[in-house]
Amino acid sequence: MAIRTVIIGGKAGEGVKKAAQVVANTLFRQGWQVFQADDYQSLIKGGHNFSSVSFSDSEVHTAYAKANLLISFDQRSYTAHSEDMADADSLHVYNSDMTPEAVQEARGKTLGLPLSTMMKQIYGPGGNVSLAAVSVFFLWMGYPQAELEAVIAREFKRNVEDNISYAKAVYQAARQAGIGGSQIPDSEFPLISMEQSVQRFTSGNQAMALGAWLGGLDFYYAYPMTPASSILHYLALKTTTHKVYAIHAESELAAANMAIGSVVSGARTAIGSSGGGFALMQEAFSLAGITEAPLLCFLASRPGPATGVSTYTAQEDLPFALNQGHGEFARIVAAPDSPQRAFSLAAELLSLAWEFQCPVILLSDKHLSESSQNLTLPDEVPWARVEQGVPGSSYQRYSITESGVSPLLFPGSENIDDNTVIKWNSHEHLPSGLRTDKAEAMIAMKDKRNRKSPAISIATQRHERVAFYGEQGTPVFAYGSGVMELREARKHCSKPFIIVALIYLTPFPSEELSVYSGKEIITLEHSSTGNLDRFIRQNLDVSIKHSVLRYDGRPFDPLELAKIMEDIL
Amino acid sequence: MAIRTVIIGGKAGEGVKKAAQVVANTLFRQGWQVFQADDYQSLIKGGHNFSSVSFSDSEVHTAYAKANLLISFDQRSYTAHSEDMADADSLHVYNSDMTPEAVQEARGKTLGLPLSTMMKQIYGPGGNVSLAAVSVFFLWMGYPQAELEAVIAREFKRNVEDNISYAKAVYQAARQAGIGGSQIPDSEFPLISMEQSVQRFTSGNQAMALGAWLGGLDFYYAYPMTPASSILHYLALKTTTHKVYAIHAESELAAANMAIGSVVSGARTAIGSSGGGFALMQEAFSLAGITEAPLLCFLASRPGPATGVSTYTAQEDLPFALNQGHGEFARIVAAPDSPQRAFSLAAELLSLAWEFQCPVILLSDKHLSESSQNLTLPDEVPWARVEQGVPGSSYQRYSITESGVSPLLFPGSENIDDNTVIKWNSHEHLPSGLRTDKAEAMIAMKDKRNRKSPAISIATQRHERVAFYGEQGTPVFAYGSGVMELREARKHCSKPFIIVALIYLTPFPSEELSVYSGKEIITLEHSSTGNLDRFIRQNLDVSIKHSVLRYDGRPFDPLELAKIMEDIL
Amino acid sequence: MMRDLGTGKENTWCTGCGNFGILNAVKKAIGELVENGSKLSDFAITCGIGCHGKIFDYLALSGIYGLHGRGTATAQGMKLANPALKVISFGGDGDSLGEGLEHTLFAAKRNMDITLILHNNGNYGLTTGQFSPLSEPGYKGLSTPLGSIEKPFRAIPLLLEAGASFVARGFSARPDHLTELIIAALNHKGFSFIEVMQPCVSYNNNYAYLNQKVKLLEVIPTTQAHAIDLASDPDHVYLGVFSRKNLPVYHELLYGSANPQKDRPDYLHRQDILHAK
Amino acid sequence: MMRDLGTGKENTWCTGCGNFGILNAVKKAIGELVENGSKLSDFAITCGIGCHGKIFDYLALSGIYGLHGRGTATAQGMKLANPALKVISFGGDGDSLGEGLEHTLFAAKRNMDITLILHNNGNYGLTTGQFSPLSEPGYKGLSTPLGSIEKPFRAIPLLLEAGASFVARGFSARPDHLTELIIAALNHKGFSFIEVMQPCVSYNNNYAYLNQKVKLLEVIPTTQAHAIDLASDPDHVYLGVFSRKNLPVYHELLYGSANPQKDRPDYLHRQDILHAK
């Protein structure tokens, strides 16, 4: 079925994102496959934000730039999006109080409503213009007014009565202006009563937080940084119900070192940040390496370097993510190719971290982290299991083993007697955990740690390390939200291609990719210098015919990307 | 001529290193080519330290493990080194008070002297056993007692009279025991009166500090961390004479951000640390990237991860050094292949940093940083020059230029009028330095910065980016102190090989190395996982026949390495 | 007349934000200082990341928009390389007392001759209102939905203890008083710290509270203990100068009256020094 | 009888180092606590990097030898994950008041129920005697060959200001008194801080000075101002408890009497929670 898109634009503080969430959630509850992306700036009020909700009856992998229904609250949004109509049937509802001289759009229909005036009439000062978007959407979908009222009451808790009056007034005004009936076949409400227990509508960050938690996560330490902050916010909200503790520490350095402390006490622990904060966690990351601390790290990228562009998307951190921490140690780096994958991958990675006692990075980017999509809960996720040591005076934290993995015990846990001494160490150490600088001891302990790498490589093969989308055509390598963009673009591209979605990056999934050795491939990434190209070339003997690079912080529109792909295929 | 080695061993606090320095300096002043390496532990008193001084009439690139003259102050040193005699003529002088039952060594002669008893007789409590090593060395070299007295008086300022008495007493006792006359041809004192103005005897760290200073360095910010600390110590000592300011900041984070502040004010500035401290400077390194701050960074490696092994050597940080800082930006990474090179390279890199306004890493390792060697001052080094902007209201810090380099101005400098506004920015920015999040502006500024990379690649070709030692045989790739070890080993290896010493790592010196494309090579590095191999493979199409890896923190003995090379060649 | 200190960049602070008052006071203070002989080109600014940091974009002054928490470290480096500069560091409460607490306290300890203006809005404004080191217990933000369980630091007592030689408190809604404080801070030789009470209309709108509680200090308290008591008085938010001391400044202890930017030895001079015996 | 708390590892502190006194006092204190019912397996230790940190290798107790400056952050994480643990963080003056100042002050602010023992030797011992945040002006070390130009922090006043609920000072050469302090600190519920005057015979041998200046506090001062005065008395180095307050502790505010290590929901329980409406 066709894919339809609703775009809502306005100032920060006007509730653009919230309105889009209500729209998206309504569609989700009705059984649609929905994708929501939010474009916002680093400011609290004003500026220009817009949210896009694309939906269809089959999976939607990213949002579209052209809208079937466009709602703009202010002049800037009106202008910014006046070219963004999908087709002649598209509708642009705008705030005529803000945009007095609306010109006819390139295509589509326009309808000005005095949204501010109506708001003033109902609320007096204050008010919530974003409800207007919900009303227009409901009408446009052909949903009855009663449903609108119920949704408004449920979703906007402050000032419920005025809210309902305003929403109704807009609904009526729009209906009088001739909008009405459903634009979408089969959109009667409710179409499907969603099985809420297996389907959620979550952002990538929520999915990975929840997935990690289901896999055993107990503690999360972080310092807010876009686009990773919502992991912290989400888990903090779950303290009481989920028995997970999300601590906003004084800095990323504190977060990472507190996290390792919690690991020593036996808690399944994660940390998260964006590039700048992650940079501050480097020394601790290396500490996790030498102490063999299982530590799950979420790295959600945004354009860099340094502060960069805080609220937009990028995949610039690949080399940084792959080469974290001074010194040599085993680690795992993986990137989900959808919010759905983020859920299962987070659990997988937490489990692998504990199986192999090593730090693990889940690499995402703003578009994947902060965009929302239908999430189907998998029946099962891996559970972070621990190889338990035997308490007693002969216990050694770093016992030399064939596998390189030394059994664990935790201070103060029930099975520990007074003779058990569990010593972790940031220095090179003896099996006992006591420090050493002796040549043979250094070699022995490094060898022990290094022995884990091949085992990790085999263990990761339990999971889908590379996903392939499509059956024939040129292979296009991508990871993270690049995969989402390509999957959506493929729907519109007349020439065939196979998407090779790299999920596990370290260890490199050589086995799955050996078929491409000697072949021509295309790559796509959000970087200006071709990090992914260099990474692939380092690990696989391919010739890269074309690299699609984008580095303006914006995701690709699927239609635009389809055109690019047609050109280069 | 033959190479001879003096090894002095004892407890930390007994002055082992100092005695070796006096030995090395004496030899240096006499015109020998000298190499001194110090093996010490992370403790202040006790334990086991030893220093090795190898010398010859041609350049010595690293120290030897077997001694012609061995002096041990305590039992532990006696035992640790009892196998370390170079040949049957070698002499081991030990402290018979500490080693009552000396066994005859595998080879060589031994002489026990009651060094502690003699010390007690002269000093009463206290005293300085290390002078004994100097005395024995002087006698062994055939230097007259008067010279010994002069050197002792000059080098050991505290307690001069007792020192001289003790040194004389040991000299006499050793002479009576039959040591005497010169063991070395042409060792009359003084053999050559060294031209102190063109020759120095310095450690790698001193060489790079001095070289950077000669190239224009004004400020150095650091937090002590072995093996980088002596850069700080050395520059701090030069405050008054050299007008260079070395600041010990509250942390590496402070050091790096203070440094960038000083750059903004126009000062040629460097920072330095080892891996753990460098990890803490990542965010600031990335800040240097986006703000285009010329910043020279010294990274002196030791075994990792985390605290690792503080006082030993390693080359584990290569991938970390090459991929520093989140986000994408131009940078230069280079590694000196000797203390001599460290001097010129530091100046080169400071100059390149300012020419291209980018961060630069000088990568070394403990063995190169802390070992000392003859340094011949080059006639000239590059001088950090600045492309000056034109003051006035139209000045833009980040003006878009063909070359990618935007002219600089500094606040408060003499040519600045009140209308000149110079804005640096950690966010993505407009040419004015004001922040932006606009797509086109992001692309324009990233493109500007990226344009520097090819120019940097060309500019570095002014310098020796790769050094080749030898004329024929298998190419052996190495960098840093690996090169020093190979150069010394080559002297003893019957099979020929060419050392390919990588000095510039980023940009990769493809031009110089293209001749090796398709060839078989050998690599050598101090790493357990083959970082150098991966790095070379990523950049050059070679097949690596053999990788010599060492990761026990110790440098290679040249004779041992020569054997390894003979086996694999 | 002095040129405009604005940059023309669109201001993205929320309407009513206390930052406007700070911006205006800074402009006025610098205007007055320039009138009294300071050179505009001798001012240099830096900041952290946060709503406060945006002041960098609205002030046509030289400097660097730094990293979150590191502005005061950067400011020290700027000052040391050119002591003729009057360096102002704008900090947020998350920025200067959380992420960058260490740099703040060391700048004070060193009596580094720079000025730190703390935009105390009691939260992390720019990252959507999380609790900050100065938030009250119970503060609800996205990272503390059940209410903060930490006690706030007391900015002024902490800075006094660390060694700041000039310590004051202003209020963004008292721009004239704040202007005076900024002038005094910039004229002070040594580390000067101004805690500016800065209401955040979006996440911590304490205008009413502050308007009710603020009170001008009559004199500079003579003891540190008294200054601390007044600064942490539960009934009043005292505004004014809490402490002002003349103490040796770091850069003069380091290199006397030299100016490293102006006096740097050139290449030939360095060659001479190198070869001097 | 309690097992030996030593590890048999060769001790590499300088002969006469004040750290020996601390090590002995810790062993004795833990011995007494165990005698009085504490479980040895409930003690957990951490430290920074420095001479002080070597105590980790000499104590047969569980824990983690942490990063320089970060021990007190790590200690907090250990405590939070298992509140049954008695967590001790050993810190150096460079470590806890320089590199890691922020964590020290935040642990105090949070009243995190852990103990920080500060080995105050007035320098960076392990890295060969550079000046530290507690070194006196003029201190000559390798990084300050012309003498330090910074004033030292005052550890106790700073910690008091940050919110530490138990603050004391001991002297490594008064091991019995120090033992008592450590016992009191470990018994204190909340953040406890002991500044231990620890002579460094190699770089800062202040035995004579301390032996002459130390004096026992007679009572716990009743006001913070008085505590600060006594702690920074130029004529005496007072030893004893400067402040002890009963205040809510962080982990109980976070999760009451739960124990995350023992009460963690298992996989099936998580599935239930996930699917609960």
Ligand SMILES: Cc1ncc(C[n+]2csc(CCOP(=O)(O)OP(=O)(O)O)c2C)c(N)n1
């Ligand atoms: C290293 C790092 N961590 C986190 C962030 C994200 N961040 C930006 S501003 C901010 C907090 C702002 O709070 P505050 O300093 O009080 O400034 P305000 O916005 O309240 O003025 C944070 C956490 C960042 N930019 N850099």
Ligand SMILES: Cc1ncc(C[n+]2csc(CCOP(=O)(O)OP(=O)(O)O)c2C)c(N)n1
């Ligand atoms: C990040 C980092 N920076 C620097 C070091 C080097 N280092 C080790 S110990 C130390 C200082 C020790 O001083 P202090 O904390 O006072 O301990 P002390 O040795 O005096 O007990 C330093 C700088 C390190 N290990 N890690």
Ligand code: SF4
């Ligand atoms: S969020 Fe608060 S501090 Fe930030 S601009 Fe708005 S009112 Fe000001």
Ligand code: SF4
């Ligand atoms: S250097 Fe000082 S602190 Fe370190 S062990 Fe020796 S005496 Fe103790």
Ligand SMILES: [Mg+2]
């Ligand atoms: Mg704030």
Ligand SMILES: [Mg+2]
């Ligand atoms: Mg110390």
